[in-house]
Amino acid sequence: MPHFGFKCTECFKNHKADxxxxxxxxxxxxxxxxYANSKKQVNRQVGDGMLDMPIPLxxxxxxxxxxxGNxxxxxxxxxxxxxxTEIYAKLEFMNPTGSFKDRGTAMMISALKSKGVSEIVEDSSGNAGASVSAYAxxxxxxxxxxxxxxAPQTKLNQIKIYGSILHEVDGSRDETTQAAEEFVENKSIVYASHNLSPFFIEGTKTFGYEIFNDFDREIPENIVVPVGNGSLYLGIWKALExxxxxxxxxxxxxxxxxQAENVNPIASNKTLxxxxxxxxxxxxxxxxxxxxxxxxQSVLRQSKGFANSVKEASIVEWQIKLAKHEGLFCExxxxxxxxxxxxxxxAKEINKNERVLIPITGSGLKDIFPE
Ligand SMILES: [Zn+2]
Structure with a gap:
């Protein structure tokens, strides 16, 4: 028996981890x-080797x-x-392929390789695709x-340079997922979806362990995370728990x-x-x-955090502001x-006397150049 399994987040049924x-x-x-409470537990040392983090291998x-990481x-x-307000940034674009996704990909690809998988399908807006391409x-x-x-041409080129086969989809991000799922069904290839793989979140957990070390155990009162699928958001929470x-x-x-006001299913709590x-x-x-x-949404409630949607103009404004005032060019x-x-x-939902940490999830060099 391995020291870990899967648990359904809806009906809580236990499943064999695969x-x-x-x-x-x-x-x-x-x-x-x-994780089972087992002597067989495998740990990785993170946060400058100070902390044991359980891993599903x-x-x-x-x-x-x-x-x-680090x-x-x-x-x-x-x-x-x-x-x-006292604001800190964690520079996630300094990961090997330029985004935080490498944390999750490392764990997901390790699990797939350990099971002898030789061919996979992934869908992505760009960063995860580049990351999976490199690790695969x-x-x-x-x-x-x-x-x-x-997707930005730079991200598409990056996916290709590592040698993966790029399938460009003339449609939305959600239509891209549908196209990948159809391909998986037709070709019987393993679907390595970073959005669904439980292993991916086990990798993004390292972010949460590292900040414990980065801030000498005094983690800032607020962490503000851009959320699409939420793999970093959920990984941070799991680590903190x-x-x-x-x-x-x-x-x-x-x-x-x-979230962006133009795509905000979580912040608006609507099925778009x-x-x-x-x-x-x-x-x-x-x-x-x-x-x-x-x-x-469950983590939002438990952590007493807020969901907020932002306008397109303010996103571009802040991209330029960060570059001009902090020398930080982010995506x-x-x-x-x-x-x-x-x-x-x-809105006084964050108090000015509290500290704030924001992950800089990806580099500006990978995305649209501001005008
Ligand atoms: Zn279930």
Missing amino acids: PQTLRCGTCSGTLSVK CSLSEYLSLGE TPVVFMPNISTMLE TRAGIKAHIFAPLS ELKEKRLIKTLPKLHCI SKSEIKSTVAGGIAVGSPPRKSEV PTSAAAFAGLENLIN
Whole structure:
């Protein structure tokens, strides 16, 4: 018996952990990893080797790394003065392929490789596709990456350079997922969806463990996260809960969720019809029907965080502001978090005497150049 299994997030039924299983066989709910209280538990040391983090692999030697994680945290003096709040950024674009996705991909590809999988399908708005392409190459796995034709050319080129087969879809982000699912069914290839894989979230957990170390155990009171599918958001929360269980932290920060006003199924708490989904410069969070929506909403309630939608103009404004005032060129998806932060401060949903941490999920060099 391995030391971990899957648990359905809807009907709570337990399932055998398998990287090819993406949904509950009983109710089609999304799955998450559950660890048994076992002596066989495998841990990775994270946060400068200070912390043991449980991982869903049978041996540490199965973990495939390209050097992801341990990204720097920087204080943002000028933006802090502007918003009269102490603001920090964690530079996730310093991961091997330029986005936070590498944390999740490393774990997901390790699990697939450990089961001898040799060919996979993935769909992405760009960053996850590039990440899966790189890690799959390293693992000797052939990857088919589906991405919208409208994704930035730099991201599409990056997917191709690692050697994966790029399938460009003339449609929305959600139509790209549909095209990938059809391909999986027709060709009987393993679907390595980073949105559904429970292993992916086990990888993004490292962000939560690292900030415990980055802030010398005093994690900021607020973490503001741009949310599309919510894999980073949910990974941070899972890590914080594990740290609390180990009695390393007493209180959990508020986890705020930022979406673009043009695609905001979580912030609006609505099921968006095709005509309600508009285009957004924040391609990384342009997800009309996130499969883990109810999980994100549950964390919002538990952490007492707020969901906020931001206007297109404010996303571009903040992308330029961050570059001009902090020397930080981030992708629009990350800039959206700052636009949301400004809204939350103005609405007094974040107190000015509390600290704020924002992940800079991806580099501006990968995305649309501001005018
Ligand atoms: Zn279920």
